[in-house]
Amino acid sequence: MSETQVAKQVSDVVWEIPTSYKDGMKVPARMYATRKLLDAMDKGVIEQVTNVACLPGIVNYSFAMADAHWGYGFPIGGVAAFDVENGIISPGGVGFDVNCGMRLIRTNLRYSEVKPRIKEIVDLLFRLVPAGVGVKGPLKITQPQLDEIMQWGVKWCAENDLGWGEDASHVEEGGFIKGGNPAKVDPQAKSRGISQLGTLGSGNHYLEVQVVDPARFLDRNLASKFGLVHDDQVVVMVHCGSRGFGHQICTDYLRVLDGAMRKYKIQVRDRELAYTPFSSNEGQDYYSAMVCAANFAFANRQIILHRVREALSQVFHKEAEKMDVNVIYDVCHNIAKVERHRVDGSSRDLIVHRKGATRSFGPGHSDVPAPYRAVGQPVIIGGSMETGSYLLLGTEKAMQETFGSTAHGSGRTMSRTAAKRQVRGAELQKSMEKRGIYVRAATMDGLAEEAGVAYKDISEVVETMHIAGISLKVAALRPIGNVKG
Amino acid sequence: MVRSSFRFLPDIALADIAFLAKGETLETLFEASARALTEVMVDRRSVSAGTLKILEIKSDTVDGLLYDLLSELIVLKDVDSLLFKTFAVSISKDKTRLTCRAKGGTIDRERNRLRNDVKAVTMHLFGVKKTKGGFEATVVLDI
Numbered sequence: 001m002s003e004t005q006v007a008k009q010v011s012d013v014v015w016e017i018p019t020s021y022k023d024g025m026k027v028p029a030r031m032y033a034t035r036k037l038l039d040a041m042d043k044g045v046i047e048q049v050t051n052v053a054c055l056p057g058i059v060n061y062s063f064a065m066a067d068a069h070w071g072y073g074f075p076i077g078g079v080a081a082f083d084v085e086n087g088i089i090s091p092g093g094v095g096f097d098v099n100c101g102m103r104l105i106r107t108n109l110r111y112s113e114v115k116p117r118i119k120e121i122v123d124l125l126f127r128l129v130p131a132g133v134g135v136k137g138p139l140k141i142t143q144p145q146l147d148e149i150m151q152w153g154v155k156w157c158a159e160n161d162l163g164w165g166e167d168a169s170h171v172e173e174g175g176f177i178k179g180g181n182p183a184k185v186d187p188q189a190k191s192r193g194i195s196q197l198g199t200l201g202s203g204n205h206y207l208e209v210q211v212v213d214p215a216r217f218l219d220r221n222l223a224s225k226f227g228l229v230h231d232d233q234v235v236v237m238v239h240c241g242s243r244g245f246g247h248q249i250c251t252d253y254l255r256v257l258d259g260a261m262r263k264y265k266i267q268v269r270d271r272e273l274a275y276t277p278f279s280s281n282e283g284q285d286y287y288s289a290m291v292c293a294a295n296f297a298f299a300n301r302q303i304i305l306h307r308v309r310e311a312l313s314q315v316f317h318k319e320a321e322k323m324d325v326n327v328i329y330d331v332c333h334n335i336a337k338v339e340r341h342r343v344d345g346s347s348r349d350l351i352v353h354r355k356g357a358t359r360s361f362g363p364g365h366s367d368v369p370a371p372y373r374a375v376g377q378p379v380i381i382g383g384s385m386e387t388g389s390y391l392l393l394g395t396e397k398a399m400q401e402t403f404g405s406t407a408h409g410s411g412r413t414m415s416r417t418a419a420k421r422q423v424r425g426a427e428l429q430k431s432m433e434k435r436g437i438y439v440r441a442a443t444m445d446g447l448a449e450e451a452g453v454a455y456k457d458i459s460e461v462v463e464t465m466h467i468a469g470i471s472l473k474v475a476a477l478r479p480i481g482n483v484k485g
Numbered sequence: 486m487v488r489s490s491f492r493f494l495p496d497i498a499l500a501d502i503a504f505l506a507k508g509e510t511l512e513t514l515f516e517a518s519a520r521a522l523t524e525v526m527v528d529r530r531s532v533s534a535g536t537l538k539i540l541e542i543k544s545d546t547v548d549g550l551l552y553d554l555l556s557e558l559i560v561l562k563d564v565d566s567l568l569f570k571t572f573a574v575s576i577s578k579d580k581t582r583l584t585c586r587a588k589g590g591t592i593d594r595e596r597n598r599l600r601n602d603v604k605a606v607t608m609h610l611f612g613v614k615k616t617k618g619g620f621e622a623t624v625v626l627d628i
Contacts (some may be wrong), residue, residue, distance in 0.1 A: 072607040
């Protein structure tokens with residue numbers, strides 16, 4: 001019997017693994033998937049989503065979204081909420097790339113204007129936004145400035161001529177999460193991060209020029225709420241996180257918590273699930289440091305937006321304001337945040353872990369920016385560089401079912417090593433260019449690893465979440481130019 | 486000649502990169518692990534060996550020594566832009582202290598055949614095991 005056959009069908013796209021599946025499960029696990037996606041899920045997802053269900057203080061369910069795949073600790077695509085009084089916080093439920101996330105930027109440019117200049121745009125972005133192994137950004141900041149960024153994120157950028165006043169209001173949490181404490185961040189993490197602001201990194205990170213794709217899907221009414229008013233409107237998508245700064249914070253606290261678990265003889269099925277009570281000193285210290293990394297990541301994506309504005313201005317000889325280069329939204333997809341949710345009829349403060357999962361708050365929620373509050377929060381689902389991405393909408397059903405959460409991307413079906421065996425980077429680059437996608441990559445190996453063939457069908461992932469009602473389709477976005485880390 | 490080797494594990498943690506390192510001794514296991522980590526970031530044949538860096542690491546466990554050594558190499562890549570070609574590791578008798586003499590050079594984007602920017606060493610499946618032929622370690626790197 002394959003691992004996924006232990007799941008019982010709850011609805012068309014919801015599957016449940018009961019607590020009887022594994023000793024120690026405190027809640028059932030729930031997976032969002034079509035039958036096809038479920039069958040294609042690797043064994044690591046089942047193992048990991050049920051491991052998470054064993055953690056103390058978990059509320060309702062351990063979730064795996066439709067893009068779930070084998071990660072470390074939590075599955076990628078995992079969501080779990082814990083009581084703030086009696087529950088835990090786990091760095092493995094956030095990931096090393098704290099506040100890895102997506103930013104979607106609209107323009108008023110049309111495909112016909114951008115197509116003849118796409119090479120120029122991508123080449124310039126490739127130069128302005130460093131990508132690849134060990135890259136450093138051109139922005140020179142001091143240690144006190146880094147401390148401010150840890151606390152104020154996008155707000156610091158706007159005050160330092162790296163953004164516009166209204167940018168922050170279109171970012172999750174208004175561009176910074178409260179509670180960042182630089183004193184809880186080790187100097188080594190600061191050394192790693194201080195020169196990396198405004199850089200893309202590598203792996204699956206990218207900076208992509210896209211066009212609204214009505215052939216795949218477009219709800220014109222909803223799209224217009226986000227400023228997408230033309231069928232061939234050009235947007236820019238940014239996917240990156242907190243760089244070495246966040247990676248080091250996670251590394252440091254994972255070592256601390258791993259030691260504490262051994263000291264107190266607490267067993268977990270995966271050392272990456274090392275945890276501490278959220279209310280403990282260690283839990284509060286990790287949270288404060290993690291918030292610093294999250295705010296750094298918000299600032300990183302903001303600085304990249306600034307470079308996008310510079311690049312478009314340079315290419316089109318126009319001010320960015322005149323091209324309406326504005327943030328549609330910016331979402332975290334590797335994060336733990338304190339949020340209030342209704343559980344069994346009462347409101348409770350929970351520490352919600354989303355690892356490769358996106359917040360999907362519905363209409364009327366006070367955390368949704370005012371211009372979007374009547375319809376719901378924009379949700380950005382990043383696809384592979386070959387197949388495109390989606391803009392979705394948060395829903396009330398997500399608030400009721402998944403602590404306001406949905407998927408974050410396509411989800412891999414093939415390892416990096418396997419992808420490299422199957423695809424040659426240089427050939428892929430040429431083939432993509434023939435299909436109208438101009439790519440600049442830091443390395444050809446990295447490009448091959450991110451080939452579309454290594455990912456699930458994003459449309460099926462998005463459709464699953466749409467059918468489930470935890471995020472609704474707004475617009476499909478087709479890549480035309482890509483800077484690959 | 487004391488032998489050591491590593492191989493990548495393609496079916497573990499799909500978005501990341503895992504390897505299994507082996508060594509007849511703990512020292513050679515650690516050297517193989519450091520080489521495997523570096524090969525994920527760069528083709529080591531393209532790295533110069535002109536700079537010597539001596540790393541001193543302390544930990545109360547063997548796992549901790551390996552985790553901290555690999556993590557330190559990632560930090561050096563980001564902070565000092567250093568990638569290494571060779572590693573010579575010695576470990577104290579009580580297995581709580583390690584010295585690694587790493588020879589490498591500053592990242593050269595023209596000369597180095599760069600690969601992935603490793604974010605971190607995860608604890609998923611992580612550990613050093615004693616085997617019939619010596620020692621082995623499974624390591625999953627976050628990419």
